[in-house]
Amino acid sequence: MKVMKVKDEGAGCGDRNCPVHGTLSTRGRAFEGVVVSDRMARTVTVEFERMHYVPKYERYERRTSRIHAHNPPCISAKAGDRVRIMECRRLSRTKSFVVIEKLG
Numbered sequence: 604m605k606v607m608k609v610k611d612e613g614a615g616c617g618d619r620n621c622p623v624h625g626t627l628s629t630r631g632r633a634f635e636g637v638v639v640s641d642r643m644a645r646t647v648t649v650e651f652e653r654m655h656y657v658p659k660y661e662r663y664e665r666r667t668s669r670i671h672a673h674n675p676p677c678i679s680a681k682a683g684d685r686v687r688i689m690e691c692r693r694l695s696r697t698k699s700f701v702v703i704e705k706l707g
């Protein structure tokens with residue numbers, strides 16, 4: 604999944620940590636999840652489910668993970684939105700992901 608940069612320097616949201624308008628590049632892992640908190644400035648908490656294998660029972664169990672992700676002004680995801688997040692460089696002590704798009 605590649606994030607396309609916008610060429611026009613004048614346009615954009617003015618956030619240098621925006622994957623589309625700024626200089627932030629994405630790499631590594633990507634997840635789809637739901638925003639459960641948008642109360643921080645330019646940061647959202649995204650929750651998603653993953654399957655964890657339990658060898659003893661030879662079955663999977665559902666586990667949920669919560670990740671802090673950077674929320675650029677041009678995306679401005681709100682609680683309840685389904686979003687795609689992607690790994691980037693570490694932006695703060697708890698943030699190393701960025702919201703790259705809202706999903707319908």
Ligand SMILES: [Zn+2]
Pocket residue numbers: 615616617618621622623624625675676677678
């Ligand atoms: Zn932007």
